[in-house]
Amino acid sequence: MATVKGEEAELDSALERAADLLGRARFPVIGGLFTDISGAAAALALAEKLGGAVDHAAGTGLSRASRVMRETGATPASFGEVRNRADTVVVIGKGPLERDPDLIAKLFPGKPGLPRPGDNQREVIFLGLDKVRTPRHVRSSSIRGRASLPELVALLAANVRETRFDIRDKALCTKLNRAGERIRKSAFAVFVYDPAEIEEPVMHTVLETVRHLVLTTRAAIMTVAAPGNGDGVNLCSTWTCGLPVRTSFAREVPEHDAWAYETERLLETGEADALVWIDALEGEGTKRPKGAPTVVLSSSPGRASKGDVVIEVASAAGDHDAALYLSPISGIGMVKAGKANKDKPTVADVLTRIAELIDARNA
Amino acid sequence: MSALVFEMKDTPDQRLDLSPLVPERLNGLSRKDIQAIEIGTTRETLTVGDAFKVKGKNAQEIHFDGTDERCDKIGAKLAGGEIFVDGDVGSQLGARMTDGKIEVKGSAGVLAGASMTGGHVAIRRDAGDQAAGPAFGETMGMKGGFLTIGGDTGALLGERMRRGLVVVGGKAGDYAGGRMIAGTLVLRGGAGRYAGYGLRRGSLIFTEKPKDILPTFSDSGVMEFDYLLLLEKWLRGTGMRIKLGGRARRLMGDMAVLGKGEMLILA
């Protein structure tokens, strides 16, 4: 099903209309990108053809993590390693459990895991949030107080290093001391955070703490996956053009700029004069920003409201098998479709056809 | 010989990459050549001639008149000569510059003076986020030189700065001096939250007591700092009269990381 200006239309004419709109655009942005790897690859190819930009609806967190990575590196551990081997898991902020409410259960299953270093009882420290239920064999504690999350991260880091600082809140102080000592004595402490929740300097302090700990013991970070296959799309962008999302293909050399190529800014300022909005993942949705003339590819067109062109597409992992970033393997895996629906085109199909139409016109 | 002048015609409908318009690249070019330089950032071709009226000759002294916040990368990689801007500028003003001088009468966008290693950038009004921060592909922010901002700055001023001096007349945003490795920020109008977050070495000099101080900065009390006298006199040599005196309260931090940096709060 497709609509053009709110009127129902045949897929072919919707594609023609999309090709018109994009073929004319000075600087289109392909945003949202709630799609699988083949959708992302097609989006990148189209952006390159159009000289446009790509962004993801979770681009802020992705760009932050990318930036910290390329400026100082990173020390991640895979989900499997954390699940099997971490004796101390520090959950930083509310983001991780908001992203995955079952995270604790997944990290601490009842079944025995792989051999792990040390013989500490496993423990979770919740930093900046209240305790949630943990299995019986896992201890837990929560560190909260008047201090904000960035302050708590700094205080805990200082405590791990046993450096000097003064705070009046004695109760908080005691908790921090205990947590600091526990982390120092851990065989493998892992800090879990959501890059969309904490800013670069805070991430940096966590990474510095890990880099300090690994001088003598094992430690790592684990970031929770971005919504909408953000990590998968970001990886695909990176192997395609060497850069994360928020990259422009307008010129000879692709350029990444987390500020300049953010979808909403591009639309607000009018620098982007067309938008392709992609929202086609089973079980997830994202809200389209307003601004330029828009081609919407959505698996729930009802949600899409009125775009200039709205094309209903198959949902990745719902209507078709899809390669997606999967947290449990900390990488890209394949998810079988619940109920394969071959009637609807995939994001990759639609974008590829639009690209072909544009090629045909330019020929 | 008269200065080379770029007078902006209309507000452009795309961002402009003005990095080619530096003395090194323009020396010896005819006006026609200069007008043909492409500065667009979309697939729609846009040349200097489309966007600017070009006057004058001397590429060692370049003037931009009537620019706005879409004029990016003015003076990027500048290696010498002078650039004067009457107007606002976009992102990456003077980014990666190594020498020379840039003066902007208006405000600058994000990443002003990013990863610059030498020279002087003077912004009369405000600067966006990450002034003196790391340019793309660099692991560090400002690595030398002198950046002055008359007004306020956005967040992350001096982020991962390695060396050099930044003086801010107005208020700095959140995380001023965040992840800073070394170098000096002089903050005359205070800062937002989390100043000095992740500071390794380096100095944040506050002329007045800041509102928020991170708990991981540790008080060393008040004492004399001959360095402040040296800095005050050096600044006077550049035409900036800022009373620093010699006495300051020293807080050391950020204890969350290396903890060898400082806030000097003038006494």
Next chain:
Amino acid sequence: MPDLKIKGITIVETFAEAFPMVGTRIIITAPTMEWALISARTMTGFATSVIACGAEAGIERTLSRKETPDGRPGVAVLLFTMDADKLQKQLRNRVGQCVLTSPGSACFAGLEGEKRLKLGAPLRFFGDGWQMSKVLGGKRYWRIPVMGGEFLCEDTTGMTKKAVGGGNLLVLGKSHESVLAACTRAVKAMAELPGVITPFPGGIVRSGSKVGSKYKGQIASTNDAYSPGLKGAVNSALPLDVEAVLEIVIDGLTADAIHTAMHAGIHAIAKGGSRTGVTHISAGNYGGNLGPHHFHLKEIVG
């Protein structure tokens, strides 16, 4: 040709023979001029001659607040040795032991020079990791925490290879008193001038020496030809009525600076003429075979 005379004082037709040296200038500041001078004097103490002191050093002049990098009272100090390595070592030891230790002091480069010497660079390690580096206008400074607060010291200073050591004047007279008075005048006159120091006590040396000795292992010994008490025994250079000879040794950053200083010195000595008891102004040399710089008194006077 008759001897040249100024106000009745004979200017002996000879020359001062001087040697190339390497030299540097540093600036020491302090909360007060008194403390700047204390630090500078201590740092330049025991530095009369490279023969046994390692270096020749002295205060060049005092500096007003306007002239110093940190706006505090200061003193310019010159330090000379025969080669760069020795100069580096002397500078490190003297600044380390006498400036770093001196209450309220700070230390800066005083010379551009064609080569750099480490100034604060080795001293920073005293900070045990707490030192901070600051760069201003292309110059690096070290801030080193000390009990008195913080020692501020520039990273490097300049060195010149064009320095000259051993410029000198010999003053002969009818009494010790008259010769000492004349030399004191000369030293004072030279103290005003840039680029030179007179490293001996009060700028004056009374034990001029010759090379060699009758004793084994003694490399220099008394200059018998100029020792008035030996006139009767040796082939003396002194007329019978000369009772005392004193020498002013001058080190300078350039040959020109020494030339200017000697000129000022001669005229200060001659002030008051032969009535003061001064009879001759001469200079020391080794026959011209050892040092490339020859300062002929006649040219200097003229």
Next chain:
Amino acid sequence: MLIQLKGGHVIDPVNKRDAKGDVFIEDGRIVAAPQGREPDEVYDVTGKIVMAGAVDMHSHIAGSNVTLGRQLMPELPYLAAQDGQPISPSPASWGAYATGIRYAEMGYTTVIEPAMIPTHAIEAQVELASIPIIDVAGLAILGNDDYTLELLRDGKGRSDELKDYVAWTLNHSKAIGLKVINAGGSEAFKFNDRTFSLDDEVPDYGVTSRAIVEAMQKAVADLAVPHPPHVHCNNLGIAGNVETAVATIEATQGLPIHFAHIQFYGYGKEGEKGFSSGAATLMDAVNKHKNATVDVGQVMFGQTVTISGDILRQFDGRRAASPKKWAINQGDGNGTGVVPYHYKSKSFVNALQWAIGLEIFLMAEDPWRVLFSTDHPNGALFVRYPEIIHLLMDKDERARWLDDVPEASREFSNLAEISRELTYSEIAVITRGAPAKLMGLNDRGHLGAGAIGDVAVYTEQKNKTKMFAGADYVFKSGELVVRKGKVVRVTYGRCYHVEPGYDPQIKRRVKSFYDSKYGVDPSWFGVSDAITNRRDRFATIPLSR
């Protein structure tokens, strides 16, 4: 369509050709000179050198580890271009697309990605599929994975279960062979060991590196996988490690084995600096053990980034990072370490590494067993291959480079005394014939009838750097894809893999293992034909018997 490459100097050591002659291609394959038919297209290649398309058997071009490198260092091409390397200063220059284009321009038509993490095989395969022109294959990494270690701990090192598990893994990730990286070392690192040698035991498992390699050798031999275990030894890059390397070679007991990038193991510890060339000792062992093949891992001066599953060594190497940043990903199995590195001609150690690599090439008695590689990007970016060929073929060029390195580096290597110059035929062996044969890719690396229509034509010239930087013509599967050193047609190739059989029981066991330890269904990371939209993307190669 019948294509004739006419009158070139055909160099095809597999078929013992080294003379003027013609090459015919039809329907994507090399054919014998047809009788009584006129070719549809004739390329006059008189005076040019005609070789099979080159085969790179060890180059990190895709997968989550390489992409971690790109994430850490998007500026790599920019820095490399700045120091004069032949690469365009764009982050895209080491993206998938540029990789295929650049390889093709140099006359390469097949490249092996040597480090696919089994759980990330889909990412590696999807990424490989986006590389144009070249055919590819991947090696799957085992040996630090807990399933293998559990089997060995339980004394099942020679069991069918290990063999089945290896077979399942190769099938599941569609790999052409098996890679073992610092066997046991990466796992030991997870228990905080910071050194690991041949006879050290993995904590908690009590299994030695030697035992892991032996078990894998046996499993692969039993499975009749053509490519022997591809081994990255312990103690990479450490002074004195030539002893480890020789011990490892001697431990191979006559079964086929391949040692990767051995230049990094050719280090003695003589001299004041405790670092010297061990090339002669190493090559003695290599020359003697005819069951072993090696690739060199040549180092070239300039900026690069090191990417390796040897996280223990990469962690240690982080201190030499330049620019100063690094990423150690403690993943399932080996994980990945990425450390940027700048090899400097003025560095005693780097210059010696460079010299040792060349010594190894030049001391090889049998070029069929000493293969060409830089371990891209670890020793050098693959765009440097033409320079290396130049160094191997021209002793004067070596002398010129030697003039530029520290005296001490010259003293501690024998490079200056070696006058050997490799011939075109030997170059064709180490870059074509031998790697194809070693991988079991028998239809390539040569120009015999029936071989795939992968041909590279170069204009002969003294300056081999220029000669090999851009081929005059490259045919990929019979299609002209490069003309005058530039790609004229973008095609997409295939991925080759093995399909050794196994007892289906293993599926259930592996499934149960992944379910209980990881909460993961192995089907999530199994590579199916459907992961790319291209038909016939995957092709099976026959087993050895």
